[in-house]
Every structure is written in C-alpha cells, then in structure tokens.
Amino acid sequence: MGRPGQSHIMSSRYNPVTEQVVEELAGIVGAGNVIFGDAERLATFSHDEIPDPSYAHTPEVAVRPAGAEEISRIMKLANRLHIPVTPRGAGSGLSGGAVPIFGGIVLDCSRMNRIIEIDRANMVAVVEPGVITNELANAIRENGLFYAGYPMSLETCQIGGNVAENAGGGKAVKYGVTGRYVLGLEVVTPKGDIVSLGGKLVKDVTGYDLIQLMVGSEGTLGIFTKIILKLLPLPKAAVDLLCLFKTVDQAIGAVPDMIAKTGIIPTSIEFMDAQSVQAACKYLNESLPYQNCGAMLLITVDGADADQVQRDYETIGEACLAAGAFEVYVADNHTTSNRIWRVRQNIPEAFKLVSPQQSGEDIVVPIASIPQIVRGMVELAKKWDVLIPCYGHAGDGNMHTRIVKNPAWTASQWKERLPLILTDLYKITIDLGGTISGEHGIGHKRKPYMTLARSSEYLDICRAIKKALDPNNILNPGKIFDL
C-alpha cells in the first residue's frame, strides 16, 4: 500500500483489502457492484476535478451499494477490519473530498439515484444522494417548484456531494447555500448505525442540530442515504444584466452597497475581471465587446411577478450606470441569458487551455472588502509574476481565482512556489476577515492551510467531534484536519 512521494500519509495505520474482504463486500452489495483488481476502472475513483494529479489516490476496491442497510453493513465490516471508507458522489469536487487518500474502500453512491418523492403540498423533495442536481431541478420544475441550491457544476454534480460539501454557487446572495434547504437526512454513521435526522419540518429544536453538523462535513461524519430538501415556488420571471466597466475598481465598487442602497436582493452578482472575460470569450469565440472592458458584473434578478422583476432590474441597472458602467446589456430571454452565462461558466475551462498547471481557489471575504481583496490579488500576481485571474460570486464575497503557473517556471519551481503564493493569498484574505474556502471545501487540498484560518481551539473541538463519532477514524480519514 506504499505510495511513493506520499510519505506524510501513514497508510500502515489501516489494513489492506484482501480477497476475503472483497468476498465479504460482494456478499453485501452483490459481486456485480464490486470493482477490484481492475486498475483502469479503479483509477476513475482516484481523483475529483482538482487538475493536479498529485492529489489523486487509487482505492483498493470500489463498491456501489443500493441503500442504507448495505452501507451500514459495509461500515461495520470496515470498523471490524480497520479499513478506511471514502464516500463518493459525481467526483465533481474541487478539494479532494471524494479521494481515498489511504486507499481502502470507495463507496460510490451512483446507484442510489432515485427521486423518492416530490411532495408538492409540503414543498419538499425526498431524494437519494446519487440524484444529479440538474435532474432534480428539471423534475420539480414541472411541478412549479424550485430547488435553490445551485452549484455551478449543476449538470454533473450529485445532491449527496452538494450536501457533503455544503455547495454554494451563484444564487447564494438571495437564496443562501445548500444547507439552508436540507430539512432532513438519513445518515449511516461511521460506526454503521442508521440515523434519521429532521423531517419535512421548517422548524425543529428537538435536540442538537446534527443536520447542519453533517452538512459540509465532507463525508467525514456520515454517509447520507436519504435527503429531504425544502423547495420554493418557481420564480415566474428572471432577467440577467451584463454590466461592462472600464476598471475593476468601478465594477467591484458597485457591489458592496448595491443591496443596502436599493433594498433589492439580486439572485446573483457575478464578477469577472478583464483577463477572465477575455480568456472565456476567446475560448467560446464570443463577440462581446470585451476589448474595452476592464471588468464585468453579471447580475440576475428573479421573482414571482414579471412587472416587479422589470422594476428591480431597472433600479439595479441604474445603480450600475451610476457606479460607472459604460454599457448594460439586458438579457430577458433564454437564448441571450444562456449566452452571457456561458462566458461566466466557461472561465475555469478557458484557463485550463492557457495552462493546465494551476490551483483553483474560492476564498471568501466580507462583501465590503471585495475591492481590497481584488487589489490584493493584483499585487500578488505582480509580486510572484503569475496570472491570478479573478471572478466569482461577488454578491456574497466568494471570489474565485486560479493561480496559473508562469510558463517560464520549471515543475519543481512551481511545486515549491505555489504553497508560498497560496499562503500569501490566504493571509491577505484572513487579514480582511475572510477565510480560505467559501464553497469548495478543505479536503486534503487545503488541509495544510487550516491552521492559518482556524484556531487550535476550533480544530480541537472538530477533532473531539470526529473522534466521538468515528473512534476508529474509518470514514474518509485524512480530510479537513489530521487527528
């Protein structure tokens, strides 16, 4: 089980997955749902969407259970034999949450993909964790309902992963993040107990809120087998505004008091700096007038009433013009709306073409500090002589960036310097009252930096909770913090 170059991982803590273990697993999930000894298929479970392959680790075995009972038996087996278990959704994560860094068993949730119930009267959906978020969105739309949890990876990601990572996305300004919509969970604990939490209830103070402890715990405290989600009435109208500014300062300066001044809470306020816009437009062969543009804001307004939405977007558009926008495009139909959102959505892909070696970040700061963090990133790019494009969810302070390797650097220079650049970036962020991840999570990617963001007392409490729930450190070990 030794892994070259991964000497910090003491994999000898765990026992290997033997033929006999595989037989036991086959007895639980059926032989057709066990993948073992097939290096190519197992490799698909070794990584998420982090581009750097050094974060990948191949599991010894992957299993595809059908539900809570089977997962319970797997967890009991894993505790008895001391083998680590890593749950996995679509593998669309960005911090390594689904990567089995000590090998062992990967628990693939893809077979648990039923929408169990769409309860229109209570405005909730009951789903299994492997449901693709977009499929849920489509299924409930027919019922006039709306699921407001909206990660940008909507089309591929699974609800279980969204809940495990407490996925955010563009609509958090108005609607909040995934956790707000999780009313209930069926969870298999690290020891293999099946526990029901919450229900179709919007208020519940019957004991500790274990639901929100599970949400965002990155698969380290429990495996979700059923999820009860609160739904909203489907907004009847939505309009997008694309606001072009000459400078970053103008664009970003418009954001902090937009809500406070207008009293309108937009659905999303997305920011793109010039290099992000240019890269995405070139990648898409898009003819937006990006040449004169120092930065863009992409603002969505939605609501139950078309007239109201029109008044709101006019007010917001005027606020942007007053803040210095030289052009405001209104996209009030699906085609135009899709066209401008494609620019925003394709920034990460566009930069992969510029250089495959990069580190995707999702720092978050108080909204009033957005101008400072953007200026900080510009200075950081100069200091280190790298590209640091800046884009993301300006409305909630969650800025995305990619530290893109300077092509002149050798691989070892990059490997040596990236941690220093990240440390700089995180320190600037934390000094502004921010933190190192707003929605992507910690996993093993950001674990080395947790002590920058969190006190030892905070980490001690997290460790105490992890040990209390998972005394053998079986479930997704090595993530977020070391025990």
Add this chain to the structure above:
Amino acid sequence: MGRPGQSHIMSSRYNPVTEQVVEELAGIVGAGNVIFGDAERLATFSHDEIPDPSYAHTPEVAVRPAGAEEISRIMKLANRLHIPVTPRGAGSGLSGGAVPIFGGIVLDCSRMNRIIEIDRANMVAVVEPGVITNELANAIRENGLFYAGYPMSLETCQIGGNVAENAGGGKAVKYGVTGRYVLGLEVVTPKGDIVSLGGKLVKDVTGYDLIQLMVGSEGTLGIFTKIILKLLPLPKAAVDLLCLFKTVDQAIGAVPDMIAKTGIIPTSIEFMDAQSVQAACKYLNESLPYQNCGAMLLITVDGADADQVQRDYETIGEACLAAGAFEVYVADNHTTSNRIWRVRQNIPEAFKLVSPQQSGEDIVVPIASIPQIVRGMVELAKKWDVLIPCYGHAGDGNMHTRIVKNPAWTASQWKERLPLILTDLYKITIDLGGTISGEHGIGHKRKPYMTLARSSEYLDICRAIKKALDPNNILNPGKIFDL
C-alpha cells in the same frame, strides 16, 4: 443541596458553592456582581416563563460577568471545583433552558448588553448576548436595516437566549429562524476556552459548522460572548390581513397550498381557533366580531415595494375568500395592525386568567398535516375533558397549544394526567411526521419525552458530542437528555 420532590436529580454529583468559591468568583467579576446568600434575589434566577413552579430550582450563587475573559475563568474554576454553571439571558424561555436544576452558579449575561457594531456596508451587526432583541431591531431600523429573527417575546428576550434556543416566531415562513442569521459567534467552551467561529461571511465551508451546532444547543455546549448577525434591507411596506372563517377546517385548509398556489411567500401566517380568539378578545376587551368566528388567520405580507405588497395581499386575500373566509380585514396602517396582532400576542396571557395551571406546547408538523393535527387536538380535548386551545404559526406548521387543567380535577389528578395527555399529543404529532418542539426547546421540561421523538442512535450522537466538549458535564447539565 437536597431538594424535596426532586429525587431524580442526583445533585450529589456536584460540589457545593462555599464561601471560598464565592470569594474566588468575586475576584473574577467583582464583588458587586456576585449574588450569594440573598434568597429573594437568587429566587429571580430560579425560573423562566414556564408557569409550573415545580420546574424551578434556585442557584447557589449568581454572577454577572463582563465578557469572555471572565467567563473563561469562571468555567475553568467550575471544572476544577466540579460546580455546575447555567447561563441565563432574559429568563423568557419556555422549556427551562436557563434554570439551574443542579444549583451551582448562574451566569447572568445582562451586563454584556452592548451593540458593538452596526456594519451597514456588510449588512451585519455584532452584538453581545445580553442585548434585548427589540433594542437591536430599533437601532438598526434607523439604518434602513432589519433583523429577521423575530420571537414573539421580542420586547423582553435577549439575543443570546434567542441563539441558544434557535428562536423561531411568526416570520419564519418567509425569513426562517434565528440560526439562518447567525454568521459568527465568540464562544466560551465548557472547558473555558474562548473560540471564534465564522465571521462577516455569508459563505464559509472551512471545517465543521460549529456555529449551527451551538445555535439551539440550549446553553449546553458553549456560552456566547459575541454574536455576528446577518441583517436584511428593511422592508418598505407591510400589510396584515385578518381573515375570519366559520370553521377551523376552512381556515386551516387554506394554509397548506397557499404558497404553492400563489407563488407568494407571506411573512407570517398565524392561526387562532375560536376559543383562542374569544379568550384573547375578552381579555383585551376587543370588539372584533369573534362571536361568529370559528377560526382566524392573521397573514402578513411585506416587501421592498408598496405596489407589489398590495398585489400580493390582494392575491392572498382572494385565496382566503375562495377557501371560505367570510370576512377579510386589511390592516395597512400601524394602529390597525397593532390592534389585530395584540389579539394573537395576548392569547397566552388570556389563558393564564382562565386557569393558571396549564402546559404551553409548541409542536410542529409538516404544513400539509396541519388540518390533521388540529383535528387530533380537538379529539384529545374531548378524550381527556380539558381545554386544548390551538393557535400559532400555521405557515410553518408550528402550532401552539396549552393543555389547560380541568377545574374539577385535583392537583394530584392534574399531575398524574398531564404527562399522559402530553404523551398522547406528542405521539399524534410524531405519527404525522412532526416533532415535540418547533421553537421553545427541550430543556428539562420536555426531556422525559425525547425518546418519543428521537432514536437512541440520535441521542447517543448528542451524548457523545456533549461528552467530547464538556467531559465534566459542567455546563447546563441535565438539559435536553441525560448523560
């Protein structure tokens, strides 16, 4: 330290508060902030708003610390000497959360009453726990801002208690409960560490969500010393509708799909059955035509735009008329609005006059099950020959009721039968997918019934967390569950 009639409490687990302990405490908070040996003053810390005096317990000493450092020292002392500590806000709770059932030290937060900062640019307030919720609401209103956490006891309760109980209230339909607005906490842990959680951030996935674990933990996991609250733009318009129905079935039948059908989320949807309306109107000498009325809905609509609010309340009003309302009063000014809200707010007080012996309950069910739970309560009242008035937050399924003692019963009959009636009520609620408390909490009042609502696996996880954070069981012991 023995307490007659409280044989289930093993107070011998803890050490008594001696003169020497009092001296140590005086050294920490100053002699003027220690109350000891004064039975009358200590008695004010013995109870909350539960009317039944058998839930009261007098502390041995009460202290009024000035902040986190002093509380940290008190908690370290308490752990060293093995003395229980019970934090206390305004004492307006309804489940005993602030009652020191093992005696020891009561930690009164009333001196920590500063609004530290109103940060308009970030739309957050930073407050100490002893700030009266209403005072915060008034202070931020001047800044065009709004705190959406809104317990009915707004005028007396403190923010710290609201957070500790995860207070709900009437506006939860649209705005959710207290927890949604808590972005950050400074907490003194049971062991006396001072920990900062979160910040002025609306997205944060940097480690476990300890904030929401602390919210609603009823003062058993930590003492809040600073609270960062998310604020919203102040709604510019609000209108109340008072809708009168001939029957409970008509009124309550209108609720479940009101939101789903209209797409409008009212700020609140309050329900009052005939006996609640009559009791409150008589108590207030109010001339509403309650004689012909089988039930009322009190519905509030608010928003950033007066025209929109008007369209919304007209739509909602029409939905109520279609559902059988025989009269809909519109209150679009402060005076009329206050008048109709007074009826709702004074129901508990009105029933105290009918009989002082009663048990206030706040069960919660899925909204589509509201008609069944109301019918269940009517049947329960017949079965036991008691009054069970029903009112509360119909829009979120959180129904209030009071089991009012039959005047013909002796005190011992009441004492014997109430637990049986409550067990019946809770079982009906749980069978409908509901739970035993939507906003009042468990404390020691509902602790005996936790096993009806929660599985042993759930309770084991809660116990494991409590033990991990509070190994000596010093902070507010004996609440929610027994260790």
